[in-house]
Amino acid sequence: MTTIPVPLLTNPYDIHIESGGLRQLGDYLAAVSKVGRVLVVSNPTIFKHYGTGVVASLKSMGFEVAHCLVPAGERYKTPATVAKIHNAALEHRLERASVIVALGGGVVGDMAGFAAATWLRGIKVVQVPTTLLAMVDAAIGGKTGVNHPQGKNLIGAFHQPSLVLIDPETLATLPSREFRSAIAEVIKYAVIWDLDLFERLEAERTLSRPKGELLQLLLERSCLAKAAVVAADEREGGLRAILNYGHTVGHAIESATHYHRYRHGEGVGLGIVAAGRIAVGLGLWSAELAKRQEALLIKAGLPVAWANDIATDQLIALMGFDKKVEAGQVRFVLPEAIGKVRISADVPPALVRQVLDACGGQSKD
Ligand SMILES: NC(=O)c1ccc[n+]([C@@H]2O[C@H](COP(=O)([O-])OP(=O)(O)OC[C@H]3O[C@@H](n4cnc5c(N)ncnc54)[C@H](O)[C@@H]3O)[C@@H](O)[C@H]2O)c1
Ligand SMILES: [Zn+2]
Numbered sequence: 001m002t003t004i005p006v007p008l009l010t011n012p013y014d015i016h017i018e019s020g021g022l023r024q025l026g027d028y029l030a031a032v033s034k035v036g037r038v039l040v041v042s043n044p045t046i047f048k049h050y051g052t053g054v055v056a057s058l059k060s061m062g063f064e065v066a067h068c069l070v071p072a073g074e075r076y077k078t079p080a081t082v083a084k085i086h087n088a089a090l091e092h093r094l095e096r097a098s099v100i101v102a103l104g105g106g107v108v109g110d111m112a113g114f115a116a117a118t119w120l121r122g123i124k125v126v127q128v129p130t131t132l133l134a135m136v137d138a139a140i141g142g143k144t145g146v147n148h149p150q151g152k153n154l155i156g157a158f159h160q161p162s163l164v165l166i167d168p169e170t171l172a173t174l175p176s177r178e179f180r181s182a183i184a185e186v187i188k189y190a191v192i193w194d195l196d197l198f199e200r201l202e203a204e205r206t207l208s209r210p211k212g213e214l215l216q217l218l219l220e221r222s223c224l225a226k227a228a229v230v231a232a233d234e235r236e237g238g239l240r241a242i243l244n245y246g247h248t249v250g251h252a253i254e255s256a257t258h259y260h261r262y263r264h265g266e267g268v269g270l271g272i273v274a275a276g277r278i279a280v281g282l283g284l285w286s287a288e289l290a291k292r293q294e295a296l297l298i299k300a301g302l303p304v305a306w307a308n309d310i311a312t313d314q315l316i317a318l319m320g321f322d323k324k325v326e327a328g329q330v331r332f333v334l335p336e337a338i339g340k341v342r343i344s345a346d347v348p349p350a351l352v353r354q355v356l357d358a359c360g361g362q363s364k365d
Pocket of ligand 2: 185264
């Protein structure tokens with residue numbers, strides 16, 4: 001078992017990484033909350049696999065447990081689904097001291113977190129992530145929310161969890177594509193924060209579905225990186241922006257393909273290829289380092305180029321509408337070394353265009 005503290009000034013909390021830890025959830029929760037009512041929020045697939053164990057563990061410690069299942073999928077990450085969680089909270093008579101447990105991927109975690117942030121102006125939430133993406137990213141840091149028809153995550157609140165419990169055994173049932181795409185976020189942490197992690201990833205023969213010690217290492221190092229960045233900048237006033245490495249171009253690619261063609265991590269992988277090459281174009285990074293970054297993505301089975309039906313013009317336009325745009329300028333997170341990035345608002349548009357053209361040069365078939 002490994003514990004990683006998230007040392008926030010108010011409401012610090014721990015991330016526990018433990019194989020089989022799901023069966024200890026009751027004990028972990030009893031350490032941070034009074035024994036009372038708990039609402040477990042999940043989706044039918046995840047609850048079928050892990051619901052019984054979680055509920056039994058909570059009940060064994062005396063918690064009064066109810067559950068609320070929401071439909072799977074990003075398109076249900078809406079205010080209407082949060083209203084259903086609120087209805088369940090009412091029915092189960094959740095009080096100020098009650099707890100919502102989010103058992104699932106980022107979609108469940110974001111909505112359960114937002115429901116907890118808003119129920120009675122804020123009750124505790126515990127994140128129990130079951131996707132690799134949620135384990136290394138979504139469950140940590142307190143961003144919660146839902147989508148608006150005009151854009152992703154436009155409605156939300158900061159609401160830090162009281163506890164994050166990662167049980168790597170739950171990844172056994174995760175579809176391979178979900179697994180793979182989250183590796184792009186792990187590679188992101190290596191490039192922005194952790195040279196040693198980068199070198200360990202390079203030493204592996206394959207990164208397609210890490211298990212055992214390697215999986216434990218990826219989880220620990222990613223959580224450490226996210227915890228450090230969030231602790232330094234809880235509400236995205238400065239350093240936290242480095243977590244958006246690869247996301248400027250990545251979001252544009254996801255949006256240009258209507259969120260159908262690529263999983264989020266695949267978009268991020270493409271985005272870090274572009275950001276790496278932009279950094280090379282500006283003389284910040286060497287072509288050799290950019291190649292090493294791309295080699296890791298390839299080893300994980302991730303795409304490093306996109307098809308030429310995604311027009312560079314469209315990507316440029318979409319980047320202009322990215323909500324991380326400041327004062328009309330597109331801000332890029334760019335690597336300067338492995339483990340170190342800077343934020344730059346003055347990348348010449350001609351360079352961006354040249355890199356996007358080169359990355360998107362593949363014929364569609
Ligand atoms: N709050 C944040 O800081 C933050 C950060 C990154 C992403 N996000 C959000 O996270 C969401 C994406 O999360 P995601 O990638 O986890 O996707 P997801 O929650 O949609 O889960 C992916 C799929 O895997 C299934 N699944 C989950 N765990 C499983 C398991 N153990 N076994 C079998 N199937 C399982 C789910 O039912 C779903 O169909 C997006 O909405 C994104 O905006 C939030
Ligand atoms: Zn991301």
